[in-house]
Amino acid sequence: MKPRTGERSAASRKALYGEGDDGLTESDVGENEMEELILICEDSVEGILTAIYRIYEWKLCGKRVKIQTGASDLCLFAQYREVMPDAECAAKVARTLRRRFGEQAWETISYALASEEADKSQAVYETVAAGLSGRIRGPLLQALAEPCIHRVFALSRSVHKVRERVLQFLRFQEITGGILYGEIAPDADVLAFVMPHFADRFPLENFVILDERRAAAGIHPAGKAWFLTKLSKQELDTLQQVGQQKDENEQEIEVLFQSFCRSLSILERQNQPLQQQLVPLKYRMHMTEFQKK
Numbered sequence: 001m002k003p004r005t006g007e008r009s010a011a012s013r014k015a016l017y018g019e020g021d022d023g024l025t026e027s028d029v030g031e032n033e034m035e036e037l038i039l040i041c042e043d044s045v046e047g048i049l050t051a052i053y054r055i056y057e058w059k060l061c062g063k064r065v066k067i068q069t070g071a072s073d074l075c076l077f078a079q080y081r082e083v084m085p086d087a088e089c090a091a092k093v094a095r096t097l098r099r100r101f102g103e104q105a106w107e108t109i110s111y112a113l114a115s116e117e118a119d120k121s122q123a124v125y126e127t128v129a130a131g132l133s134g135r136i137r138g139p140l141l142q143a144l145a146e147p148c149i150h151r152v153f154a155l156s157r158s159v160h161k162v163r164e165r166v167l168q169f170l171r172f173q174e175i176t177g178g179i180l181y182g183e184i185a186p187d188a189d190v191l192a193f194v195m196p197h198f199a200d201r202f203p204l205e206n207f208v209i210l211d212e213r214r215a216a217a218g219i220h221p222a223g224k225a226w227f228l229t230k231l232s233k234q235e236l237d238t239l240q241q242v243g244q245q246k247d248e249n250e251q252e253i254e255v256l257f258q259s260f261c262r263s264l265s266i267l268e269r270q271n272q273p274l275q276q277q278l279v280p281l282k283y284r285m286h287m288t289e290f291q292k293k
Contacts, residue, residue: 036064036078041121042085043069045113048121049090051083052128061129067121093128101131101140108141111156111163114189123151162188167197169283172207173243174250180207181243183286191218192228199226210239254288261289 037060041051051067074080098106109127112120126148131140136149144150165186172180180202184191191211195218198207202220209218215236220226231239246254284290 036066036075038066038068038075038078038080039083040068040071040080041083044085045110046087046090047083047085048113048124049093050086051121052125053086053089053093054083055125067125069118069121073118096132097128105139105141108156109152111159111193112152114159114193115155116188117155119151120155123148123155127152159188159190159193162186163190163193165280165283166190166194169279169287170194170198170209171286171288173254173288174247175243176245176247178206178247180205181210182207183210183212183240183243185211185213185282185286187282189214189216191216194218195220195226195228208239208243210236210243212236212240254291258289258291 039051039054041047048067048069055061055065055067094106097109109124112124127140127146130136130143130146130148136143136146141149141153144153166184170182170184172182175181184194189211191209191214194209198209199220204222205220206222207220211217215231215233216228217231217239218226218228279287
């Protein structure tokens with residue numbers, strides 16, 4: 001006997017909140033089921049997961065509800081509600097997803113949330129709702145016939161490609177104080193996925209990776225755990241100025257490295273379209289070998 005919709009929603013809330021009574025009451029939002037409710041949240045993992053938590057907290061699962069990052073593309077015939085990010089609520093959702101669907105599924109969802117595509121939040125919410133409802137048989141992310149799950153998988157794969165390119169094209173330079181400094185401006189928010197790689201490679205080095213597109217920095221103190229921080233406009237400008245204060249030996253090494261790269265090229269065999277395919281122009285602005293002196 002199949003569970004009714006109400007029973008499925010109750011089971012989903014139980015999966016998200018746990019075995020005990022969550023003590024929450026029905027919210028006054030979305031009372032008119034004919035009117036679509038759109039939750040506007042911060043464009044971050046914490047913000048989107050908090051919005052998913054609120055949907056279950058307010059017992060809106062199964063109703064006409066969407067999650068939107070930012071206030072663009074407003075709809076006239078819809079009700080809007082802003083959701084502020086809450087670290088504790090986001091952590092509860094993350095723990096539930098890990099427990100119910102496994103670490104691999106959580107990693108795929110995390111990568112999808114790092115995308116810049118506008119529909120990522122809704123695709124992730126619908127995927128989570130499908131999994132918690134119990135209607136997906138077998139591993140959640142193998143049900144690619146579901147449009148939302150297929151979309152999450154595609155977003156995750158796209159972000160994986162961005163991460164791999166950043167790992168290949170990131171160039172560190174030694175600045176005053178012996179600190180390794182690198183700048184990136186990727187199409188996806190992959191800084192959190194890049195930092196573990198370099199922390200593992202350079203555990204005894206002080207290094208900073210700046211994502212200038214998102215005004216964020218990954219900082220790794222030598223021998224300690226790395227962390228991420230958001231930067232104000234003033235902090236971003238200051239850090240970029242510090243990044244220009246190269247060590248004297250570093251400047252000599254850069255010149256030698258550029259000369260080495262030029263000496264490898266064969267003028268008669270240059271293929272600009274192929275070069276741009278392998279090393280896109282948008283990555284070259286931060287690569288030492290393409291800097292003009």
